[in-house]
Amino acid sequence: MKTVHFLVAFVLLASASPLALASDPSPLQDFCVGINNTGNGGVYALNFLFVNGKFCKDPGLVIANDFFFQGLNIPRPTNNQVGSTVTLINVEQFLGLNTLGVAIARIDYAPNGGQNPPHSHPRASEILLVMQGTLFVGFVTSNPNNTLFSKVLNQGDLFVFPQGMIHFQVNLGRTNAVAFASFGSQNPGLITVANAVFGSNPRINPFILARAFQLNPNVVKNLQAKFWNNN
Template identity: 70%
Template sequence: MKSVHVLLAFVLFALASSLASAYDPSPLQDFCVAINDPKLGIFVNGKFCKDPNLVKPDDFFFTGLNIARNTNNQVGSNVTLVNVDLFPGLNTLGISLVRIDFAPNGGENPPHIHPRASEILFVQEGTLYVGFVTSNPNNTFFSKILHTGDAFVFPLGMIHFQVNIGKTAAVAFASLSSQNPGVITIANAVFGSMPRINPYALARAFQLDVDVVKALQAKFWTSNN
C-alpha cells in the first residue's frame, strides 16, 4: 500500500510540474484577436478576445518593420519587439517578432535571456558575432559569425547576445516562440536593479572589489528596447 501511495504522489507531482511549467497554451479556436475592452469579448490567455464576427484583415497585419531605428545609445543597438500588445492578432498563437538595429563597429544587443521563448535570428544585413551559454554546471559557450542570409537559434532561457563586428550598420530579425517572450538584460538586472542589490553580495558573487561593484551600480544603465 505504501508503494501505491508513493507512486500516486509521484504521478501527481509530475502532473503538477507539467501544468506549472506550461506557457503559451495551444489555442482551442482558429484565432483570438486581443482587445482591451472586456465588454466586447471573453478573457483568454491574459487577453480579451474580439468577437470573431468583428475581426478584420487589419487585425492580422503589422507595418513599419522596414524603418531603421536609432542606435545612438550606450550599447549601440535598438530592439523593436512586436508582441501581442502591439499586434493583437498574435494572441494565443505563441509567436512574436523582433527587429534589431546595430550601430557599426561594435553595436551590441547585450547578454540577455528570454524566460518564455526560444529564438531564431536571421541576419538581413551586416556581419554579427552571436552566441549563447548553456546552464550549469558546464556553461558551454556556442558562438558563430553570421553574414547576410545566415540564421542562428538560441534555446529557451539561455544567456545570449549579438554584436555587430562590421564597419557598417547591421539589421537582424528574430522570431520568438511566445506572444510575450519577456527579456532580462543581465547587466541591467544585476547592477541596475531598483532598489540596488547589496554591493557586498555582488562583490562576492563576481569576485570583485566592492568599490568596483559600487562604480558599476553608479553607472546609468539603460534599455535598448
Template identity: 65%
Template sequence: MKGVHLPIATLAIFALATFLVSASDPSPLQDFCVAINNAQFSQFPGVFVNGKFCKDPKLATANDFFFSGLQIPKSTANAVGSTVTAANVEQIAGLNTLGISLARIDYAPNGGLNPPHTHPRASEVLLVLEGTLYVGFVTSNPDNKLISKVLNKGDVFVFPVGLIHFQLNIGPVNAVAIAALSSQNPGVSP
C-alpha cells in the first residue's frame, strides 16, 4: 500500500511544480511588436497583440521607441492642481508588449493633488524629482488601512496594483514626480 501512495505524491508534487512554473507571464514570441492603429498598414494583418496590430519588425525605426515631452513642465492651473503627462503605448508605439510605461506628474504648490485613483492593470513606483509630497494608498479588506509617507526629492514609494492611491504637494513650491508603471497601458479609474 505504501508503494501506491509514493507515485501519487510524486505526481502531485510534479503537477504543483509545473503549475508554479507556468503561473508567470509567458515570454514574448518576438523581440517587440510596434503597435499600429490600423490593420491596413500592417505587413502581417493577422498579428494582433495586446489590442494592437503589429508593424512589420523590418520597418521599425528609432522613432517607434522614442518620446520627447517628459522634460516639459505642464500647467497645474486646474481644479486639482496637478497634471499627468503619460508616456504609454499611445505615445510610444514600441512599448506594445513590453509591459512598462511612465508618467510625469506636475503638482501646484501647497495642495496640488493627484486625486485618489487606481491603476487596474499596474503597480506604480513613484520617484520625487522636486518638492515634498504626502503620498499613500489604502489596503484592501479586511482592514482598509491607510499606508502613507511624506516624500522629498529623491525618495521613492510603491503603490500596489489596483489599490486606491494619491499624492499631495505639501510644500510651498511646485513638485514633480516620475511614475513608472508595470503595464504598457495601466488604465486609471477615479
C-alpha cells in the first residue's frame, strides 16, 4: 500500500512540475509584449511581472506596432561558405512574440547546392514552406535507427521537421531559392552540428572526436581550426 501511495504522489508531482513541460508554457493573459528592462522611457513592467525571460509592457501602453514586423520580403546575401542566410525572427527581434509560442524565419539559398546545413532546434518543431525554387530536405530520427526521411520540394510545398531532430535543406536549382520556416516556440534555439562539434569553446579534445568520427586526429584539428575561425 505504501508503494501505491508513493507512485501516486510521484505521478502527481511530475505532472505539476515545470520540468514536465514539453513546449512553451501557456499564457495566462491575452498577451505580454516583452520589454528588455523596466526603465524604458515611461514604459514600465506591470508589477514587475517576468514571463519567459521578458518583462511585460503595461497593457495600457501597448499599440498595434507592438504586434507588427516588416522586412522579410528583402532577399539576403548568400555568398558565404554554406551558401545560405537564415533571417530568424524570434522573441529577441520581435518582442510582441513574448508568451505566444511562435517564431518565423526566412531562408535564402544560393544556386547549385546552397544549403542550410544539418542542425536541430531543441525547443520547437518546424514547418517549412518553399516560396521559390526546388529544395532537397530531410531529417534523421534518433538512435538506434537513425532513419532519414527526405523529400524534394517545389514552390508551395510543405515539410515538417519534428522537434529536436537533425535536419537540413539544399537548393537543387540553378537559381536562388527562398523558404519560410515557422516554429512552435518563441525561441526555438539552434544547434548547428558541425559548429557545435568542431567549433566548441573551449575545443573538444581532437582525439575524442577522432575516435567518435573514425578520423585521423590531424583531420579533426584542421576542421576545428576552420570552425573556430567561423565562430
